[in-house]
Amino acid sequence: xxxxxxxxxxxxxxxxxxxxxxxxxxxxxxxxxxxxxxxxxxxxxxxxxxxxxxxxxxxxxxxxxxxxxxxxxxxxxxxxxxxxxxxxxxxxxxxxxxxxxxxxxxxxxxxxxxxxxxxxxxxxxxxxxxxxxxxxxxxxxxxxxxxxxxxxxxxxxxxxxxxxxxxxxxxxxxxxxxxxxxxxxxxxxxxxxxxxxxxxxxxxxxxxxxxxxxxxxxxxxxxxxxxxxxxxxxxxxxxxxxxxxxxxxxxxxxxxxxxxxxxxxxxxxxxxxxxx
Amino acid sequence: xxxxxxxxxxxxxxxxxxxxxxxxxxxxxxxxxxxxxxxxxxxxxxxxxxxxxxxxxxxxxxxxxxxxxxxxxxxxxxxxxxxxxxxxxxxxxxxxxxxxxxxxxxxxxxxxxxxxxxxxxxxxxxxxxxxxxxxxxxxxxxxxxxxxxxxxxxxxxxxxxxxxxxxxxxxxxxxxxxxxxxxxxxxxxxxxxxxxxxxxxxxxxxxxxxxxxxxxxxxxxxxxxxxxxxxxxxxxxxxxxxxxxxxxxxxxxxxxxxxxxxxxxxx
Ligand SMILES: [Zn+2]
Numbered sequence: 001x002x003x004x005x006x007x008x009x010x011x012x013x014x015x016x017x018x019x020x021x022x023x024x025x026x027x028x029x030x031x032x033x034x035x036x037x038x039x040x041x042x043x044x045x046x047x048x049x050x051x052x053x054x055x056x057x058x059x060x061x062x063x064x065x066x067x068x069x070x071x072x073x074x075x076x077x078x079x080x081x082x083x084x085x086x087x088x089x090x091x092x093x094x095x096x097x098x099x100x101x102x103x104x105x106x107x108x109x110x111x112x113x114x115x116x117x118x119x120x121x122x123x124x125x126x127x128x129x130x131x132x133x134x135x136x137x138x139x140x141x142x143x144x145x146x147x148x149x150x151x152x153x154x155x156x157x158x159x160x161x162x163x164x165x166x167x168x169x170x171x172x173x174x175x176x177x178x179x180x181x182x183x184x185x186x187x188x189x190x191x192x193x194x195x196x197x198x199x200x201x202x203x204x205x206x207x208x209x210x211x212x213x214x215x216x217x218x219x220x221x222x223x224x225x226x227x228x229x230x231x232x233x234x235x236x237x238x239x240x241x242x243x244x245x246x247x248x249x250x251x252x253x254x255x256x257x258x259x260x261x262x263x264x265x266x267x268x269x270x271x272x273x274x275x276x
Numbered sequence: 277x278x279x280x281x282x283x284x285x286x287x288x289x290x291x292x293x294x295x296x297x298x299x300x301x302x303x304x305x306x307x308x309x310x311x312x313x314x315x316x317x318x319x320x321x322x323x324x325x326x327x328x329x330x331x332x333x334x335x336x337x338x339x340x341x342x343x344x345x346x347x348x349x350x351x352x353x354x355x356x357x358x359x360x361x362x363x364x365x366x367x368x369x370x371x372x373x374x375x376x377x378x379x380x381x382x383x384x385x386x387x388x389x390x391x392x393x394x395x396x397x398x399x400x401x402x403x404x405x406x407x408x409x410x411x412x413x414x415x416x417x418x419x420x421x422x423x424x425x426x427x428x429x430x431x432x433x434x435x436x437x438x439x440x441x442x443x444x445x446x447x448x449x450x451x452x453x454x455x456x457x458x459x460x461x462x463x464x465x466x467x468x469x470x471x472x473x474x475x476x477x478x479x480x481x482x483x484x485x486x487x488x489x490x491x492x493x494x495x496x497x498x499x500x501x502x503x504x505x506x507x508x509x510x511x512x513x514x515x516x517x518x519x520x521x522x523x524x525x526x527x528x529x530x531x532x533x534x535x536x537x538x539x540x541x542x543x
Binding site: 071073074075076077079080082083084099100129130131133134137159160161163164165166167168169170171172173175176177178179180182183198199201202203204205206207220221222226227230231233235239240248249250 | 388389390391392393394395396397398399400401403404405407408409410411412425427428431432435447448449450455458459472473474475479480483485527528531532534535536537538539540
């Protein structure tokens with residue numbers, strides 16, 4: 001790869017500032033987006049981490065004005081004619097202004113170019129349908145082509161049952177793209193956020209070279225209730241949290257939100273020139 | 277072709293009368309040497325694996341096994357593998373790669389085991405690692421869904437170059453019972469959910485998830501295994517002719533094209 005000329009990444013565009021309401025996943029209080037952007041999406045009422053809409057997540061990490069979005073036009077369709085799915089998609093699109101549960105693109109962090117994806121839990125629980133699978137796959141392919149690292153923010157209810165086994169296959173499809181990017185010697189940093197479960201945990205969330213997690217995020221494979229039924233005993237409070245995963249050796253570090261940009265920047269800088 | 281409804285097929289493949297994975301192993305492979313353990317934590321009897329011949333071709337076989345009697349079934353968690361089961365499978369796949377032996381997986385599971393111990397030992401991570409490694413494994417992989425293909429726990433043994441379905445086998449992102457509970461808060465409507473989810477062998481071929489369907493010959497196990505053996509061996513011979521780079525590119529392309537979405541003009 002020594003002779004391949006590095007291609008320039010596109011110029012970024014500023015984020016829009018339209019106002020909308022965000023519900024705290026901890027205490028259910030409602031806050032204005034502008035207010036939460038100021039606190040870093042930490043709830044002014046209960047102090048817990050509020051689930052961050054994908055675009056704001058990127059905004060909080062990227063250098064100002066550096067984010068350029070890719071594949072915005074890709075959207076889910078109800079190809080199996082699944083009960084209620086069509087309406088669910090329409091509602092999600094209207095409520096979030098997004099066309100799928102993931103936003104992808106390229107950004108700079110502390111000046112270093114990086115491909116990025118962020119899942120949006122407001123969109124059908126950020127479940128992994130064909131649109132999500134295609135966008136993430138394209139992002140890793142783009143990053144491989146441009147020789148960029150990937151930073152991925154996961155949160156997901158798992159596979160999207162309304163797309164049947166096609167949804168399941170997105171796990172293998174994305175894993176294939178991650179693998180090719182990895183084989184090219186490139187870095188993938190995953191950040192697990194609340195909640196990362198099911199097929200997401202069983203694929204791209206756990207395939208990073210470096211796996212970070214947000215404090216107290218729910219991260220697991222099976223649902224807590226199913227595990228309780230299977231095991232027949234009550235589970236500890238911290239079961240399937242980031243801290244639990246750190247204890248059991250499944251994440252590299254639990255990083256508080258205020259440190260995230262610096263931590264990611266430091267990791268990226270340590271890999272500059274690597275893989276080339 | 278099966279005349280059963282999707283839900284009847286699910287009940288058929290879940291029936292204790294249905295041959296278990298190990299029985300298929302004995303019928304399909306000869307001169308077998310069973311290989312155990314993940315070398316990290318434990319041996320998971322829900323996966324029966326080893327080396328042997330299929331129609332004269334040396335292969336690594338990996339089969340999910342539900343167990344024949346109730347005692348075996350308890351030990352095998354009714355065919356729901358633990359993380360160590362997936363790690364054993366991965367160990368044997370890497371070994372197969374080293375010796376340039378193709379891999380044959382026989383899948384029959386409701387899904388990965390959902391206990392607290394499985395979570396503690398990284399059930400999700402184990403499946404993810406299998407997917408990641410299988411997408412780059414430098415030897416042919418053929419997977420057959422012989423009964424139930426239950427979500428990620430099945431896919432972790434089916435990120436393959438070719439996937440075949442037995443006639444009554446099903447492949448699903450979620451169990452129809454679970455889907456009905458979520459959709460209608462009524463697990464009793466699993467029959468309807470099974471229709472909505474499109475889980476049959478024919479559905480898989482239509483959706484590009486499986487290459488073909490193998491007849492069960494009206495329940496004649498010997499005839500079934502004869503046909504399955506021929507099908508798998510034929511595919512292995514064809515795949516073995518491909519240079520590694522082409523094999524891997526084709527495996528990636530196979531999954532790359534699965535997905536239905538729309539692409540609008542706005543970017
Ligand atoms: Zn709150």
